[in-house]
Amino acid sequence: MVSGRIGFCLILLGTVLVFSTAGAGGATAEKGVTYDGRSLIIDGQSKLLFSGSIHYPRSTPEMWPSLIKKTKEGGIDVIQTYVFWNLHEPKLGQYDFSGRNDLVKFIKEARSQGLYVCLRIGPFIEAEWNYGGLPFWLRDVPGMVYRTDNEPFKFHMKKFTSKIVSLMKSEGLYASQGGPIILSQIENEYGNVEANFREKGASYVKWAGQMAVGLKTGVPWIMCKQPDAPDPVINTCNGMRCGETFQGPNSRNKPKMWTEDWTSFFQVYGGEPYIRSAEDIAFHAALFVAKNGSYINYYMYHGGTNFGRTSSSYFITGYYDQAPLDEYGLLRQPKYGHLKELHAAIKASANPLLQGRQTILSLGSMQQAYVFENARSGCVAFLVNNDATKVIQMKFRNTAYSLRPKSIGILQNCKTLIYETAKVNVAKNIRVTTPVQVFNVPDQWEVFRETIPTFSGASLKTNALLEHTNLTKDTTDYVWYTLSYKPDSSCANPSLYIESAGHVVHAFVNNALAGSGHGSRDIRVVKLRVPVSLTNGQNDISILSGMVGLPDSGAYMERKSYGLTKVQISCGGTNTVDLSGSQWGYSVGLLGEKVKLHQWRNLKRVRWNTNDAGLIKNRPLVWYKTMFDGPSGNSPVGLNMTSMGKGEMWVNGESIGRYWVSFLTPAGRPSQSIYHIPREFLKPFGNLLVVFEEEGGDPLGISLNTISVVDSNRALQSQLS
Numbered sequence: 001m002v003s004g005r006i007g008f009c010l011i012l013l014g015t016v017l018v019f020s021t022a023g024a025g026g027a028t029a030e031k032g033v034t035y036d037g038r039s040l041i042i043d044g045q046s047k048l049l050f051s052g053s054i055h056y057p058r059s060t061p062e063m064w065p066s067l068i069k070k071t072k073e074g075g076i077d078v079i080q081t082y083v084f085w086n087l088h089e090p091k092l093g094q095y096d097f098s099g100r101n102d103l104v105k106f107i108k109e110a111r112s113q114g115l116y117v118c119l120r121i122g123p124f125i126e127a128e129w130n131y132g133g134l135p136f137w138l139r140d141v142p143g144m145v146y147r148t149d150n151e152p153f154k155f156h157m158k159k160f161t162s163k164i165v166s167l168m169k170s171e172g173l174y175a176s177q178g179g180p181i182i183l184s185q186i187e188n189e190y191g192n193v194e195a196n197f198r199e200k201g202a203s204y205v206k207w208a209g210q211m212a213v214g215l216k217t218g219v220p221w222i223m224c225k226q227p228d229a230p231d232p233v234i235n236t237c238n239g240m241r242c243g244e245t246f247q248g249p250n251s252r253n254k255p256k257m258w259t260e261d262w263t264s265f266f267q268v269y270g271g272e273p274y275i276r277s278a279e280d281i282a283f284h285a286a287l288f289v290a291k292n293g294s295y296i297n298y299y300m301y302h303g304g305t306n307f308g309r310t311s312s313s314y315f316i317t318g319y320y321d322q323a324p325l326d327e328y329g330l331l332r333q334p335k336y337g338h339l340k341e342l343h344a345a346i347k348a349s350a351n352p353l354l355q356g357r358q359t360i361l362s363l364g365s366m367q368q369a370y371v372f373e374n375a376r377s378g379c380v381a382f383l384v385n386n387d388a389t390k391v392i393q394m395k396f397r398n399t400a401y402s403l404r405p406k407s408i409g410i411l412q413n414c415k416t417l418i419y420e421t422a423k424v425n426v427a428k429n430i431r432v433t434t435p436v437q438v439f440n441v442p443d444q445w446e447v448f449r450e451t452i453p454t455f456s457g458a459s460l461k462t463n464a465l466l467e468h469t470n471l472t473k474d475t476t477d478y479v480w481y482t483l484s485y486k487p488d489s490s491c492a493n494p495s496l497y498i499e500s501a502g503h504v505v506h507a508f509v510n511n512a513l514a515g516s517g518h519g520s521r522d523i524r525v526v527k528l529r530v531p532v533s534l535t536n537g538q539n540d541i542s543i544l545s546g547m548v549g550l551p552d553s554g555a556y557m558e559r560k561s562y563g564l565t566k567v568q569i570s571c572g573g574t575n576t577v578d579l580s581g582s583q584w585g586y587s588v589g590l591l592g593e594k595v596k597l598h599q600w601r602n603l604k605r606v607r608w609n610t611n612d613a614g615l616i617k618n619r620p621l622v623w624y625k626t627m628f629d630g631p632s633g634n635s636p637v638g639l640n641m642t643s644m645g646k647g648e649m650w651v652n653g654e655s656i657g658r659y660w661v662s663f664l665t666p667a668g669r670p671s672q673s674i675y676h677i678p679r680e681f682l683k684p685f686g687n688l689l690v691v692f693e694e695e696g697g698d699p700l701g702i703s704l705n706t707i708s709v710v711d712s713n714r715a716l717q718s719q720l721s
């Protein structure tokens with residue numbers, strides 16, 4: 001620690017409260033949070049804490065109370081959330097804390113249910129979130145280099161961090177003020193990119209720590225994956241096996257903490273969900289506690305939904321659906337229940353864990369016992385069987401215990417086996433999607449086809465292929481690159497070749513789709529070669545470049561570029577004309593986006609086609625709209641979009657996210673077929689559904705579903721009866 005204590009005074013309603021962030025010992029603290037080498041100390045008490053990540057903008061304010069209630073019932077003490085800078089400051093100096101962005105309301109909900117909060121301010125957060133949470137306007141600040149010892153970046157980072165800290169203080173939300181926030185995080189996994197910035201990386205880390213500590217929150221700061229976190233900032237671990245991988249805190253006075261225990265893994269379009277078993281999560285959580293860990297946060301405990309265009313490059317709209325609470329907030333069993341039992345088993349021995357002396361015994365070549373014992377607080381032992389194939393008999397204090405393969409047993413009083421990580425007592429449940437309406441009546445749909453812009457109508461023209469995000473400023477996913485092209489009369493069997501730095505291209509020649517291509521999270525460059533038919537005169541070549549979210553990570557993110565990089569026409573396979581330096585016209589966004597066609601009040605701004613069912617199917621760039629009644633009951637609701645291609649959908653003007661069902665996994669399935677409509681977006685009758693389809697699909701196959709879970713035993717019984 002740099003200094004033993006940082007004290008300050010706050011005058012509040014005429015009372016003078018003094019609080020401190022004393023480090024080791026912390027015995028002087030009355031209110032607030034300190035720590036020692038064993039744990040966080042809250043209001044003078046050492047704590048063993050389980051935490052769960054829930055990100056407020058990935059659900060709705062109406063969902064927050066029940067999500068937090070279920071989290072608490074799962075044996076969780078702390079709600080951990082990032083703070084989403086680009087939601088809160090969409091334009092420089094213009095702040096938004098309304099609706100899903102109401103951070104204060106979310107924290108107060110956690111407080112009212114008696115939970116603590118860990119506030120990960122970042123303000124770079126990664127999080128599979130658009131641009132890692134950075135507002136896109138930041139890129140246009142002169143001299144900007146993100147996340148390094150760069151004055152413009154540090155200025156804006158400090159300004160936003162201070163803004164959030166003072167908001168929290170003004171609402172009395174820090175534990176030092178009697179509020180629920182016990183920790184704040186600065187930066188995020190910076191250790192991953194630090195080396196790219198050479199000596200400026202290290203000086204930035206030091207600055208970030210000092211800047212944060214200087215904001216005097218009265219609670220500790222953490223940095224995750226940051227071995228050089230400066231005192232008094234605590235370095236923490238992220239990953240799936242922190243009991244095995246973490247080198248530990250960088251000072252004996254700091255507790256061993258795990259800020260992201262991944263309950264699953266993010267999912268991209270084209271990818272399958274990652275299934276991590278309840279047994280594996282429980283094993284590694286128990287191991288971390290056995291090895292002195294005193295804080296574990298599940299990332300995510302509830303993942304939720306990336307509404308609108310908030311997901312970053314190629315990530316699906318559902319987020320960590322495999323978490324203990326699924327995308328809709330339903331219990332995912334046995335994961336939820338098995339971890340709940342783990343938390344109870346560990347909490348039952350919190351006293352010996354926090355106050356006992358640890359001894360480690362070898363009980364076999366792959367077996368150990370971690371024992372915490374002291375005369376006053378009793379004893380607890382963790383028996384670890386690392387053998388992944390065999391049941392092992394382990395003898396501990398004259399009693400034999402039989403442990404399953406790859407399992408940790410918890411012995412209360414160093415005697416009674418009360419929990420085993422590989423023994424699941426909770427029944428698995430099954431999620432059921434029940435169609436309540438299929439939108440299969442052509443008369444109930446109306447259609448509007450996007451116009452395909454041409455070079456002659458373009459207001460911006462230049463002799464180069466411009467960078468995609470420089471044009472969009474992230475106000476839309478789309479840019480049109482247009483060209484008027486007259487082929488050489490000898491051009492036989494022409495083909496069009498396009499290269500793009502991401503993510504999607506649709507090539508139109510004389511108003512007809514010639515071909516489409518896209519990249520993936522692994523294959524960044526899009527290459528498309530399609531045969532085209534050209535007239536002898538001027539041909540309109542219009543190429544739509546689309547993005548599926550900005551990146552969320554990597555060093556020098558401000559330099560990343562997207563959109564078309566090369567366009568050529570080949571004649572007869574040999575004679576190639578490079579058009580990259582030709583006169584290109586630009587049109588940013590879609591017509592439907594410009595008139596905000598997803599909103600009621602703008603529906604009349606275009607002419608919808610009401611009676612041409614033949615127009616409906618398998619056409620690119622079509623807007624569809626229809627009306628529907630909200631399903632009765634309280635179960636979560638989702639749209640099955642499997643019959644469509646790629647696009648975005650809105651319910652009553654709220655975007656429920658991008659969909660992309662045509663990008664199949666290696667097993668031939670859409671990565672995500674059901675898209676969540678929060679109940680809060682629905683009325684009992686007359687809801688407006690607007691869909692923008694980019695490639696071509698069949699809206700008559702879209703269905704509205706309710707979603708529920710059933711116990712697998714009961715489901716089996718009802719099948720048999």
Ligand SMILES: *[C@@H]1O[C@H](CO)[C@@H](O)[C@H](O)[C@H]1NC(C)=O
Nearest residue numbers: 037248290291292357358360
């Ligand atoms: C746990 O903490 C004790 C006390 O600091 C230390 O002696 C022991 O080596 C630690 N055990 C592990 C596995 O880190």
Ligand SMILES: *[C@@H]1O[C@H](CO)[C@@H](O)[C@H](O)[C@H]1NC(C)=O
Nearest residue numbers: 140466467469470560561562
């Ligand atoms: C984007 O715009 C900035 C500032 O106008 C410019 O410096 C940069 O070179 C552009 N990027 C590309 C790839 O064209």
Ligand SMILES: *[C@@H]1O[C@H](CO)[C@@H](O)[C@H](O)[C@H]1NC(C)=O
Nearest residue numbers: 433640641642643673674701
């Ligand atoms: C979605 O709809 C398709 C038919 O379009 C069906 O095959 C599939 O099972 C549905 N998915 C779910 C999860 O209900």
